[in-house]
Amino acid sequence: MTPSRLTLFTIDSVSIAVAFLVSLFIRQSAMVSLRFGYINYNSVDYTLSFLIASLFLLTVFGAFKLYQIRTIEITARIFTVIKALVVWTLLITLLVYVLKFDFSRAVLFLTVILTAILICFARFAYFKYRRNKRRDDDTDVHIIGTGGRAKDIEKQLKDSLPNLSVIHFDYQNPRSRAHLAAMESHDIFIADEHLTRQEVMEILADTEFRHHSFRVILDTFRLVTGEVRLNDLDEIPSISPNCQPNTVYLIAKRLVDIAVAGIGIIAVSSIWLAIGAAVKIDSKGPVLIKQIRIGSNLRPFTLIKFRTMHCNTTLYEYSPNNGNDPRITRTGRILRRFSLDELPQLWNILKGDMSLVGPRPEMEFIVRDYEPWQQIRLKAKPGLTGLWQILGRKDIPLHKNLEYDFYYVCNRNFLLDSVIMLKTIPAVLFGRGAY
Numbered sequence: 001m002t003p004s005r006l007t008l009f010t011i012d013s014v015s016i017a018v019a020f021l022v023s024l025f026i027r028q029s030a031m032v033s034l035r036f037g038y039i040n041y042n043s044v045d046y047t048l049s050f051l052i053a054s055l056f057l058l059t060v061f062g063a064f065k066l067y068q069i070r071t072i073e074i075t076a077r078i079f080t081v082i083k084a085l086v087v088w089t090l091l092i093t094l095l096v097y098v099l100k101f102d103f104s105r106a107v108l109f110l111t112v113i114l115t116a117i118l119i120c121f122a123r124f125a126y127f128k129y130r131r132n133k134r135r136d137d138d139t140d141v142h143i144i145g146t147g148g149r150a151k152d153i154e155k156q157l158k159d160s161l162p163n164l165s166v167i168h169f170d171y172q173n174p175r176s177r178a179h180l181a182a183m184e185s186h187d188i189f190i191a192d193e194h195l196t197r198q199e200v201m202e203i204l205a206d207t208e209f210r211h212h213s214f215r216v217i218l219d220t221f222r223l224v225t226g227e228v229r230l231n232d233l234d235e236i237p238s239i240s241p242n243c244q245p246n247t248v249y250l251i252a253k254r255l256v257d258i259a260v261a262g263i264g265i266i267a268v269s270s271i272w273l274a275i276g277a278a279v280k281i282d283s284k285g286p287v288l289i290k291q292i293r294i295g296s297n298l299r300p301f302t303l304i305k306f307r308t309m310h311c312n313t314t315l316y317e318y319s320p321n322n323g324n325d326p327r328i329t330r331t332g333r334i335l336r337r338f339s340l341d342e343l344p345q346l347w348n349i350l351k352g353d354m355s356l357v358g359p360r361p362e363m364e365f366i367v368r369d370y371e372p373w374q375q376i377r378l379k380a381k382p383g384l385t386g387l388w389q390i391l392g393r394k395d396i397p398l399h400k401n402l403e404y405d406f407y408y409v410c411n412r413n414f415l416l417d418s419v420i421m422l423k424t425i426p427a428v429l430f431g432r433g434a435y
Helices: 003-033 043-063 074-099 105-136 148-160 174-182 197-207 247-267 269-282 330-337 345-351 372-379 402-411 414-429
Strands: 139-144 164-169 187-190 213-217 227-233 236-242 288-294 300-306 355-357 383-385
Touching: 003 043, 003 105, 043 074, 043 105, 043 247, 074 105, 139 148, 148 164, 197 372, 247 269, 247 345, 247 355, 247 414, 269 300, 269 330, 300 345, 345 383, 355 414, 372 402, 383 414
Parallel strands: 139 164, 139 187, 187 213, 355 383
Antiparallel strands: 213 236, 227 236, 288 300
């Protein structure tokens, strides 16, 4: 653990310990003042509750990546701290209620309030200290670009940080590009006015998952495909793309997938039998087909779906882009129109190969031709539905829906997933754009 992370870890641990002890003291003092006398607390329940609450706090903060020292904007960090504290409060309240701990509600309330105040104050002071210290220490910042805009950024940075060491990269130079891709954990400004939209996305793809802190100068970044945090670092307007979901979201999403897929399999089992009989009667061949698809992080898996094409059709080729494709059977045309052929993929969701919402699971021969930035879509589990389905579906060829997937990967959250699932219902019922 780095010194900075250890410092934050210590701040949080000490804050909750102090908050807990002060809360006990305040309640005890209040009871004495009101002539109720001293209270004999259940030391086992209180100690156990404190240890569990502390563990939950550190775990939730870790899930929100609050121990990663990647950026130096203070406001964004404190806002994330507040969000993590809300989640932590809900968790420990639920835990105390479920486990029936003999624990004073007043002490619980005071501990939560004091912990929030102490952590926010201590972290704010520490971040201010780090920023002021950075002004005096040597620091490396990397700027992609060598033109006038890049030099303006360097001047503004050095006006605030006199000892700053600035390294420029020419993205058009292969040697500079290779060095950039090999770097670890740095502040990087993208300030090259000549970069194309695709080149900016390639930079993000090459380095996004190597713990870099990006600042994309607003005049340069004409495409905002990801969740962004508006920064005002040394009065330089910029945005920071963020394609890394928090752990709490991923765990909760997996639980929802298991619950919905399990219930769905039971609910539609009779429909499966009817569809299977229709497929078998309509044309020769198996009822189900199995294809190797590429899942998250390039992991292949076996996708299951009802057969909708004639048995002499090649198993791996581009999907139909109109309803008159001769490969599709009569029953298959109906199944594809209302997405009934994809019902068996509930098994894939239950197994963990797929999710309810996500990018489409693509075939290997298509993924093989991806550009580096296009592979970002493979950072998320493939989904039964997604933006590609509610925004026109196959009116746009499936294998060309990459930018929708890129947007989803960098913006995924509970609200977006919920909206996609709700909008999928009318898209399926009316068969919009499905072939």
